[in-house]
Amino acid sequence: xxxxxxxxxxxxxxxxxxxxxxxxxxxxxxxxxxxxxxxxxxxxxxxxxxxxxxxxxxxxxxxxxxxxxxxxxxxxxxxxxxxxxxxxxxxxxxxxxxxxxxxxxxxxxxxxxxxxxxxxxxxxxxxxxxxxxxxxxxxxxxxxxxxxxxxxxxxxxxxxxxxxxxxxxxxxxxxxxxxxxxxxxxxxxxxxxxxxxxxxxxxxxxxxxxxxxxxxxxxxxxxxxxxxxxxxxxxxxxxxxxxxxxxxxxxxxxxxxxxxxxxxxxxxxxxxxxxxxxxxxxxxxxxxxxxxxxxxxxxxxxxxxxxxxxxxxxxxxxxxxxxxxxxxxxxxxxxxxxxxxxxxxxxxxxxxxxxxxxxxxxxxxxxxxxxxxxxxxxxxxxxxxxxxxxxxxxxxxxxxxxxxxxxxxxxxxxxxxxxxxxxxxxxxxxxxxxxxxxxxxxxxxxxxxxxxxxxxxxxxxxxxxxxxxxxxxxxxxxxxxxxxxxxxxxxxxxxxxxxxxxxxxxxxxxxxxxxxxxxxxxxxxxxxxx
Ligand SMILES: *[C@@H]1O[C@H](CO)[C@@H](O)[C@H](O)[C@H]1NC(C)=O
Ligand SMILES: *[C@@H]1O[C@H](CO)[C@@H](O)[C@H](O)[C@H]1NC(C)=O
Ligand SMILES: *[C@@H]1O[C@H](CO)[C@@H](O)[C@H](O)[C@H]1NC(C)=O
Ligand SMILES: *[C@@H]1O[C@H](CO)[C@@H](O)[C@H](O)[C@H]1NC(C)=O
Ligand SMILES: *[C@@H]1O[C@H](CO)[C@@H](O)[C@H](O)[C@H]1NC(C)=O
Ligand SMILES: *[C@@H]1O[C@H](CO)[C@@H](O)[C@H](O)[C@H]1NC(C)=O
Ligand SMILES: *[C@@H]1O[C@H](CO)[C@@H](O)[C@H](O)[C@H]1NC(C)=O
Ligand SMILES: *[C@@H]1O[C@H](CO)[C@@H](O)[C@H](O)[C@H]1NC(C)=O
Ligand SMILES: *[C@@H]1O[C@H](CO)[C@@H](O)[C@H](O)[C@H]1NC(C)=O
Ligand SMILES: [Cu+2]
Numbered sequence: 001x002x003x004x005x006x007x008x009x010x011x012x013x014x015x016x017x018x019x020x021x022x023x024x025x026x027x028x029x030x031x032x033x034x035x036x037x038x039x040x041x042x043x044x045x046x047x048x049x050x051x052x053x054x055x056x057x058x059x060x061x062x063x064x065x066x067x068x069x070x071x072x073x074x075x076x077x078x079x080x081x082x083x084x085x086x087x088x089x090x091x092x093x094x095x096x097x098x099x100x101x102x103x104x105x106x107x108x109x110x111x112x113x114x115x116x117x118x119x120x121x122x123x124x125x126x127x128x129x130x131x132x133x134x135x136x137x138x139x140x141x142x143x144x145x146x147x148x149x150x151x152x153x154x155x156x157x158x159x160x161x162x163x164x165x166x167x168x169x170x171x172x173x174x175x176x177x178x179x180x181x182x183x184x185x186x187x188x189x190x191x192x193x194x195x196x197x198x199x200x201x202x203x204x205x206x207x208x209x210x211x212x213x214x215x216x217x218x219x220x221x222x223x224x225x226x227x228x229x230x231x232x233x234x235x236x237x238x239x240x241x242x243x244x245x246x247x248x249x250x251x252x253x254x255x256x257x258x259x260x261x262x263x264x265x266x267x268x269x270x271x272x273x274x275x276x277x278x279x280x281x282x283x284x285x286x287x288x289x290x291x292x293x294x295x296x297x298x299x300x301x302x303x304x305x306x307x308x309x310x311x312x313x314x315x316x317x318x319x320x321x322x323x324x325x326x327x328x329x330x331x332x333x334x335x336x337x338x339x340x341x342x343x344x345x346x347x348x349x350x351x352x353x354x355x356x357x358x359x360x361x362x363x364x365x366x367x368x369x370x371x372x373x374x375x376x377x378x379x380x381x382x383x384x385x386x387x388x389x390x391x392x393x394x395x396x397x398x399x400x401x402x403x404x405x406x407x408x409x410x411x412x413x414x415x416x417x418x419x420x421x422x423x424x425x426x427x428x429x430x431x432x433x434x435x436x437x438x439x440x441x442x443x444x445x446x447x448x449x450x451x452x453x454x455x456x457x458x459x460x461x462x463x464x465x466x467x468x469x470x471x472x473x474x475x476x477x478x479x480x481x482x483x484x485x486x487x488x489x490x491x492x493x494x495x496x497x498x499x500x501x502x503x504x505x506x507x508x509x510x511x512x513x514x515x516x517x518x519x520x521x522x523x524x525x526x527x528x529x530x
Contacts, residue, residue, distance in 0.1 A: 047131030071097035078116030085495030092371035113137035114231020156181035218242035218304035228252035246422035365510030418482035
């Protein structure tokens with residue numbers, strides 16, 4: 001057990017040398033149209049964009065203005081929260097959930113630069129409770145205009161389905177599935193129009209703000225050059241007709257508009273890795289200037305060619321993004337091996353009564369209701385050396401500055417389908433070391449797939465067999481291995497961090513673990529607000 005004598009209210013004014021800018025935002029969380037289904041930030045959808053420079057101090061007052069007993073937290077997805085793990089926005093883990101009428105103030109340093117998101121981390125609220133968090137780096141290499149629309153967020157919509165009833169069904173006995181989303185939305189709209197000038201190069205920021213869907217996106221006749229992945233610079237990947245954006249992932253891409261006075265092109269976002277509802281694709285328009293008339297019949301426009309699952313798998317397994325910066329290269333390890341390897345076997349099982357369904361990691365499920373009776377957040381307990389409330393079956397302990405590999409082993413769900421899981425790690429970036437089909441073999445799968453994989457914070461664990469579109473599915477395959485992904489990270493950020501599936505339903509059904517990292521060096525800095 002560790003005891004810490006640091007004063008809890010350590011006020012730090014200067015984080016690094018030089019003048020620090022502070023930016024304050026007021027977020028009021030309330031239901032749209034007084035419907036408990038749709039929870040919005042400041043009545044906007046998507047929520048207001050936070051835009052600051054790297055290393056600035058961001059202050060966000062989160063006010064719970066709901067008229068029910070629903071509690072909220074906001075997570076700043078992509079922020080490392082170095083020295084401020086208590087600002088990570090996970091209920092019962094980094095803070096108590098914010099009750100009705102109360103305000104919680106986040107104060108953190110914007111780091112690293114890039115394209116990020118903020119979203120609710122409570123229940124399925126994030127279906128509508130999200131917005132862009134853009135951290136500019138004055139030294140970023142591109143000097144081109146950004147799309148005047150601002151960041152472009154993809155999300156899914158369940159028309160006529162109440163979110164609270166969805167939540168009840170997911171952890172109820174019997175289990176009741178919410179159904180697939182009825183539509184994808186682009187920036188909250190079913191008919192998004194992006195107006196750009198002809199003959200220029202633009203930067204578009206694409207946000208995977210979906211709760212369930214993995215999206216492929218493209219714009220007809222406008223190939224994309226991917227320059228940034230989850231906020232990190234990558235070796236530019238040119239001529240991408242479409243790109244895959246899983247829940248929690250972000251991309252910055254460049255496109256060139258053609259030298260023509262008028263032009264109207266279709267853009268399209270479609271669902272991959274799940275059996276999508278009919279017409280759930282979202283078709284938007286790119287037009288050159290206001291002078292370009294949008295045709296009355298949109299379906300007369302040619303659609304972009306979007307990769308299917310086979311092509312997406314091929315890309316991720318063999319051609320994926322690479323780190324650009326020399327100081328962001330993956331360490332090779334000792335003859336390929338890390339200091340520590342963790343294998344997480346993800347399974348789906350019935351609850352003891354045989355009617356409910358949960359997701360498990362190494363046989364332990366972690367739905368947040370397990371923590372509902374806590375009166376202090378687990379991180380605060382750890383800070384005070386109190387480990388008695390820790391859910392030890394879902395905690396993985398990391399030492400100081402270790403090279404850690406984590407393998408996520410996918411298995412076939414109860415219905416015989418192997419799903420894909422977009423896994424997100426709080427407090428970290430990691431390298432995707434390797435991907436594989438079927439079962440991970442620690443003795444053989446030692447070498448990375450490629451040199452210099454990209455750093456990111458949200459990856460896909462693919463279904464490499466028994467996926468929904470493959471012919472040989474059967475419930476008798478339940479539990480069989482069906483693909484794995486290995487990430488590599490350095491444990492250099494003391495804290496208690498969630499590592500979880502970013503599919504809202506899967507996380508709600510327990511697909512979460514906690515990384516208890518270098519608690520010897522845990523500090524919680526409270527940065528000054530002015
Ligand atoms: C936030 O709300 C407080 C209290 O209502 C107000 O004084 C302050 O000016 C607001 N700040 C911003 C940035 O809107
Ligand atoms: C919103 O819903 C609450 C609870 O159902 C009700 O008390 C209140 O009158 C409603 N407000 C409006 C403006 O409809
Ligand atoms: C770009 O991709 C398209 C379609 O995949 C291909 O036909 C074309 O040759 C590529 N262009 C370049 C310059 O690589
Ligand atoms: C999908 O769109 C087509 C064409 O607009 C329409 O005929 C069909 O009914 C739609 N299907 C659903 C399930 O909405
Ligand atoms: C719209 O265009 C499509 C493709 O050109 C055509 O099949 C369809 O009949 C048109 N719909 C209307 C309402 O004109
Ligand atoms: C994807 O498209 C290719 C042709 O480009 C085809 O061979 C393959 O079967 C398709 N895969 C799926 C899952 O539809
Ligand atoms: C999970 O439990 C099963 C049987 O109860 C056991 O065979 C298996 O080894 C366990 N898996 C892990 C990763 O602990
Ligand atoms: C929380 O407390 C209530 C009331 O004492 C109890 O019924 C429930 O089982 C507890 N929940 C957990 C997860 O411990
Ligand atoms: C059936 O599943 C197995 C196990 O993943 C796979 O190796 C095989 O190719 C599949 N067969 C067909 C016809 O898809
Ligand atoms: Cu999942």
